[in-house]
Amino acid sequence: MRKNILCFSVSWLLFTCSLLAQSAMEQKITLHTTATLEEILTELSSTYGLRFSYSNNLVPLQQEVSIQAEDQPLKLVLDELFRDKNIRYTLLGEQIILNPVSRKENSQQKEHYTISGYITDAATGEALPGATIITEKTGASANTYGFYSLRVDGAPLHLRYLGYDPFYLRLPALKQDTTISFQLQPAPFRLQEVGISARKVTDLKEANLLSIRGEEMKELPRMMGEADAIKAIQLMPGAMAGREGSSDLIVRGGSPDQNLILLDGVPVYNVSHLLGTFSVFNPDAIKNVDLIKGGFPAPYGGRLSSVVDVQLKEGNNQRFSGEGAVGLISSKLLLEGPVKNGKTAYLIAARRTYLDLIIATLGALSGESMTSYNFYDLNAKINHTFSEKDRIFLSVYAGQDKFSDKQEFSLGSVLEEQKFRMQWGNITSALRWNHVYGPSLFSNLTFTHSRYSFGQDTELKTTESRFAEEDITFKRQVDYGSSIRDWGAKADFDYAAHPKHHIRFGGSYTFHHFRPEAVRVQADSISLTTDSFSLISAHEFYTYAEDQIQLNEHIQARVGAHFSGFAVNGTFYKSLQPRLALGYKFSDNLSVHTSFATMTQYLHLLSNTSTGTPTDIWVPATDKVKPQRSWQVTLGGATLLAQNKLELTAELYYKKMKDVAEFKAGSNFVNDFLRSGPETNFANFVAPPYESRISSGEGWSYGSEWMLRKRHGKTTGWLGYTLAWSWRQLEGINFNQKYPYTYDSRHNISIVINHQLTEKLSIGGNWVYHTGFITTLPSANYKAYNEPLYQPDSWSPSIETVDYIGEHNNYRMPAYHRLDLSMTHTKKKKWGERSWNISVYNAYNRMNPYFIQLSSPGTYYKNSSQRMLYKVSLFPIIPSVSYGFKF
Amino acid sequence: MKGFKNIIACLSAFSLLLWSCQTVVEIDLPEHEPKLVVNAVFNPDSLLTVDVSASQSAFSNNEHQQLENATVSLFQEGKHLLDFPHIGNGIYQAAEKPEALQQYELRVSAAGFPQASAITSVPGQAVIDNLQATVEPARSDWEGTTLNAFFTLKDTPNEENFYYLQAFTPDTTGDGEAFNRYVHLESSSPIEYEFSMETRLFFSDKLFNGEALELKLNLENNPYRTTYVQIAQVTKEYYQYVKTLDKQSYGDNLNLTPVSVSNNIINGMGLFGAYNAQTLTFKVE
Numbered sequence A: 001m002r003k004n005i006l007c008f009s010v011s012w013l014l015f016t017c018s019l020l021a022q023s024a025m026e027q028k029i030t031l032h033t034t035a036t037l038e039e040i041l042t043e044l045s046s047t048y049g050l051r052f053s054y055s056n057n058l059v060p061l062q063q064e065v066s067i068q069a070e071d072q073p074l075k076l077v078l079d080e081l082f083r084d085k086n087i088r089y090t091l092l093g094e095q096i097i098l099n100p101v102s103r104k105e106n107s108q109q110k111e112h113y114t115i116s117g118y119i120t121d122a123a124t125g126e127a128l129p130g131a132t133i134i135t136e137k138t139g140a141s142a143n144t145y146g147f148y149s150l151r152v153d154g155a156p157l158h159l160r161y162l163g164y165d166p167f168y169l170r171l172p173a174l175k176q177d178t179t180i181s182f183q184l185q186p187a188p189f190r191l192q193e194v195g196i197s198a199r200k201v202t203d204l205k206e207a208n209l210l211s212i213r214g215e216e217m218k219e220l221p222r223m224m225g226e227a228d229a230i231k232a233i234q235l236m237p238g239a240m241a242g243r244e245g246s247s248d249l250i251v252r253g254g255s256p257d258q259n260l261i262l263l264d265g266v267p268v269y270n271v272s273h274l275l276g277t278f279s280v281f282n283p284d285a286i287k288n289v290d291l292i293k294g295g296f297p298a299p300y301g302g303r304l305s306s307v308v309d310v311q312l313k314e315g316n317n318q319r320f321s322g323e324g325a326v327g328l329i330s331s332k333l334l335l336e337g338p339v340k341n342g343k344t345a346y347l348i349a350a351r352r353t354y355l356d357l358i359i360a361t362l363g364a365l366s367g368e369s370m371t372s373y374n375f376y377d378l379n380a381k382i383n384h385t386f387s388e389k390d391r392i393f394l395s396v397y398a399g400q401d402k403f404s405d406k407q408e409f410s411l412g413s414v415l416e417e418q419k420f421r422m423q424w425g426n427i428t429s430a431l432r433w434n435h436v437y438g439p440s441l442f443s444n445l446t447f448t449h450s451r452y453s454f455g456q457d458t459e460l461k462t463t464e465s466r467f468a469e470e471d472i473t474f475k476r477q478v479d480y481g482s483s484i485r486d487w488g489a490k491a492d493f494d495y496a497a498h499p500k501h502h503i504r505f506g507g508s509y510t511f512h513h514f515r516p517e518a519v520r521v522q523a524d525s526i527s528l529t530t531d532s533f534s535l536i537s538a539h540e541f542y543t544y545a546e547d548q549i550q551l552n553e554h555i556q557a558r559v560g561a562h563f564s565g566f567a568v569n570g571t572f573y574k575s576l577q578p579r580l581a582l583g584y585k586f587s588d589n590l591s592v593h594t595s596f597a598t599m600t601q602y603l604h605l606l607s608n609t610s611t612g613t614p615t616d617i618w619v620p621a622t623d624k625v626k627p628q629r630s631w632q633v634t635l636g637g638a639t640l641l642a643q644n645k646l647e648l649t650a651e652l653y654y655k656k657m658k659d660v661a662e663f664k665a666g667s668n669f670v671n672d673f674l675r676s677g678p679e680t681n682f683a684n685f686v687a688p689p690y691e692s693r694i695s696s697g698e699g700w701s702y703g704s705e706w707m708l709r710k711r712h713g714k715t716t717g718w719l720g721y722t723l724a725w726s727w728r729q730l731e732g733i734n735f736n737q738k739y740p741y742t743y744d745s746r747h748n749i750s751i752v753i754n755h756q757l758t759e760k761l762s763i764g765g766n767w768v769y770h771t772g773f774i775t776t777l778p779s780a781n782y783k784a785y786n787e788p789l790y791q792p793d794s795w796s797p798s799i800e801t802v803d804y805i806g807e808h809n810n811y812r813m814p815a816y817h818r819l820d821l822s823m824t825h826t827k828k829k830k831w832g833e834r835s836w837n838i839s840v841y842n843a844y845n846r847m848n849p850y851f852i853q854l855s856s857p858g859t860y861y862k863n864s865s866q867r868m869l870y871k872v873s874l875f876p877i878i879p880s881v882s883y884g885f886k887f
Numbered sequence B: 001m002k003g004f005k006n007i008i009a010c011l012s013a014f015s016l017l018l019w020s021c022q023t024v025v026e027i028d029l030p031e032h033e034p035k036l037v038v039n040a041v042f043n044p045d046s047l048l049t050v051d052v053s054a055s056q057s058a059f060s061n062n063e064h065q066q067l068e069n070a071t072v073s074l075f076q077e078g079k080h081l082l083d084f085p086h087i088g089n090g091i092y093q094a095a096e097k098p099e100a101l102q103q104y105e106l107r108v109s110a111a112g113f114p115q116a117s118a119i120t121s122v123p124g125q126a127v128i129d130n131l132q133a134t135v136e137p138a139r140s141d142w143e144g145t146t147l148n149a150f151f152t153l154k155d156t157p158n159e160e161n162f163y164y165l166q167a168f169t170p171d172t173t174g175d176g177e178a179f180n181r182y183v184h185l186e187s188s189s190p191i192e193y194e195f196s197m198e199t200r201l202f203f204s205d206k207l208f209n210g211e212a213l214e215l216k217l218n219l220e221n222n223p224y225r226t227t228y229v230q231i232a233q234v235t236k237e238y239y240q241y242v243k244t245l246d247k248q249s250y251g252d253n254l255n256l257t258p259v260s261v262s263n264n265i266i267n268g269m270g271l272f273g274a275y276n277a278q279t280l281t282f283k284v285e
Helices: A008-025 A037-048 A074-082 A103-110 A214-218 A229-233 A355-366 A669-679 B236-249
Strands: A028-036 A051-053 A064-073 A087-092 A095-100 A113-121 A132-134 A139-141 A147-152 A157-160 A167-169 A182-184 A209-213 A239-241 A249-251 A259-263 A286-292 A306-312 A321-326 A330-340 A344-353 A372-385 A390-411 A414-438 A441-466 A469-498 A501-523 A526-533 A536-550 A555-568 A571-587 A590-601 A603-606 A617-620 A628-641 A646-663 A694-710 A715-730 A747-756 A761-770 A780-783 A801-804 A816-829 A832-841 A851-854 A869-873 A878-886 B021-025 B036-042 B049-054 B071-076 B079-083 B086-088 B091-093 B103-109 B116-121 B127-136 B146-154 B162-172 B178-182 B185-189 B195-197 B200-204 B212-219 B227-234 B268-282
Touching: A008 A074, A028 A037, A028 A074, A037 A051, A037 A064, A037 A074, A064 A074, A074 A087, A139 A147, A147 A469, A209 A214, A209 A229, A214 A229, A214 A286, A229 A286, A229 A306, A249 A306, A355 A372, A469 A617, A501 A617, A536 A617, A603 A646, A646 A715, A780 B036, A780 B049, A780 B268, A801 B236, B036 B103, B036 B116, B049 B103, B103 B268, B127 B212, B127 B268, B146 B227, B146 B268, B162 B185, B162 B212, B162 B236, B185 B200, B195 B236, B200 B236, B212 B227, B227 B236, B236 B268
Parallel strands: A051 A095, A113 A182, A259 A306, B036 B268, B116 B268
Antiparallel strands: A028 A064, A087 A095, A113 A147, A132 A139, A132 A157, A157 A167, A209 A286, A239 A249, A286 A306, A321 A330, A321 A878, A330 A344, A344 A372, A372 A390, A390 A414, A414 A441, A441 A469, A469 A501, A501 A526, A501 A536, A536 A555, A555 A571, A571 A590, A590 A628, A603 A617, A628 A646, A646 A694, A694 A715, A715 A747, A747 A761, A761 A816, A780 A801, A816 A832, A832 A878, A851 A869, A869 B021, B036 B049, B049 B091, B071 B079, B071 B103, B086 B091, B103 B116, B127 B146, B146 B212, B162 B178, B162 B200, B162 B227, B185 B212, B195 B200, B227 B268
């Protein structure tokens, strides 16, 4: 197939010419009339000083038209006026020239050709996933890699992307399929109340999807000076945080492990730094984050409740640039730039906390040796464009938290030395190859590696000095480890088969290595090793196909299937998961949609705590523990209000889950750790194989989510409301009866507002409210068994009372609400731009319940003979400041 | 605890900014319906004894109510063996001792309570060999010498086994009353105990299943005086009960998940378990 390739130079030419015309064409017009074209042109000339040039003999201006335009760009108004009138207009200087469309031109326009290529940022070369390219009759959006494919008939093209200047283009007559890449110009300052969004919420693909760009995320109030992707998502309807301050994500009543968190397409198993206080994603490196809560497209699978797709920047291929920030507890720096002729670009972003330095300073001031803690993360990416057809990307992420302590005790001639280390972290890497087979077929081949590990080791060394004799040394080392390592490959294809069909298909294979728990004790010559469940290898694969069909002007459907399999220990599980979605558009501004999706999850996350910790263990389904499964139906609607400035969406959902698993009561590593500190001996907490320590059962959740969002203009933000129920019924818990899930919360409200006061100053805030979580309180107490050794001259305490834990999750805690505020001042400098951000977390110092606890038996409060119930709060008002820079 | 420092400081190095705050919450819980509480741990060296009491409201700080009018019966393979006479304050005791490797069923009833029952099996004795005692020199001027006790514990392979250790030495009070004084022990090689109840240190065979484990204990007693080390093989119910009770007892500010204490009493609460102990004697001649 022959093609005429108009490369960057041509697109730039078109782009530049169009830019010159753009300002005049952006002039706002208000016009409400029904008249002949000639009368309307006269009115436009007199009201707005426009100059039209045309020949009365050639241009038929006596046709009557009706137009309703309120504060619309001139370009849109002219398009509307001349639609189907065989009249073409061109801006020449200050004149608008009108010409008849020639027969030849007309006949050519009736022929359809496909244009394809990439849509990128003009300033950085970054791909713009989701950017739309539309004509009057058809449209397409760029995929994750910025690639689009569109069948055109000569009608003008409109390109749009949130935060970028819209781009209008009338293509010259095409004679064959053509490759055209577009570069959009970032809007320098988003003060204009532009009422048209790139991705319209009324489109079917926007149903059950929430997205937030890196820049939007950084406008939100920050906790301890750190902008955070997961915390931004937690503010959206349908998604909420677990315990206060954690990076857990509870989506539509699912548990935190049921979220597939992808970093550039690679699963990340633990997204927490500092035991959940921050997520591992460096906000400067993030381009966009999508959260899919239901109606899952066929390419996604492997988790029950959501997909969090974190897309990082690829690297600026236009110029060297950088940005960074200095916060209260960490600093970060990002550098990016082209390597050669703009064909290769790199990005490197690093972040590190200086908590260890702060602690060391405190230790030095107090004269005490103190424990050390730090975390870091690093993103490195490089991409190369071989041709318009081939691009290759290599990305690596590494992050780790490290805690260590060293103690020395001297007792007479005996010196005891204790060393303790605990570390956990992820490493992910991906090698991607984008290939364009033709104007309609795009592929992405990815090789991935992901690893999460948690390790702890203690070393105890005792040395006894003896006169004239050799010292006696005793040494014992205990290592505990848990890890998961994946190697995978996947291929995804986008095929724009027909203007009414957009087909996606592909497959993936992952080789998992699990080491759920391994302990090694080394004491002098003795070595003991145990693997509670030794190394497990598993093979996971899936294949999928999906067709997005435009049935007619109003009805859109997405029909697909996801087939997956999992082989472990001689057992093979398979699952065919239908994915269906149907949308009906009443108009461009109003639509309804429904969806059905089933999902299967072959991994379980076992945790003894109700918030995510590094000691949580990822384990596979086995012949004894079944995979988790779910099905979910949704019904929703979306509309654009206030001249398309506001998006209103609503969703109803019902989700059923089977074979969800939880740890039975048992070891609680974190509690033991906090109690025993460096002396914690994890070998003591190793228990029988996890399969015998878990309870399995079912879960249900249902509810409704509402969101009113404004993404353009001086004031942006959203109002979200969720009404939800979530239940579990697990064997051996709550006497096998159903009970409310730990994060069941009836009402959830979030208000997020950011206002650009001036070009330099913006203020923002968010307020969240949710019904209190549910917790378990003892329902009785009784006498404990004990058998003390009789000691006539001393007394040793023994436990007298047992608290009986009856009904599970039997008490609802008080409501949670919080206000955060922020103010950002930005200033241009010779070298670039700097900004100061002041944030206040929990501005009115609400003492929210972190947990509820009954006082210990035998303790008395204000002489009461009753035991008391305490509410414990953790996060008071927390002000913070951070300094950011960009060049 | 030696060596335990301000770990919280690491988690909240921002301790200047964060703090936890406790406030009292008012709550209405449903009326509590009392249930039978049965506590009994059999061993072949002691008479069969059962403690019967009633449960009470979670908020109550009162002493537990002992039940003196209960009927306590022992069964084996469904056959009635005996009824326990009440000897006072809710304690029921028979004149017999249990036998090793036998399974017993306990049934307890009392007016106003649903009948409670439970089953347990008395384990066999642990297999011990190679006893040896040495003197541990004084570690400082103000400390005396102590006793090092060595022995081999042969664990039965392919089954879960649970043990406890405790040490004591014969002593007399000022009034001439003989008693066993508790001796502090440290099991430092190669394993440590997992948790304790009073003077008993519990551990399982999860790190040495089926192996012969050479244990070294340091006993804080005069090495030239007799020190007894009691090692018992215990039932899983007893081990689990002590383990979970220990965990529940130290639930503090970060204990987010309340620990449920293991309970094997059907229609009631408490523990029905067993152990089989043997006493090893150590003394440096």
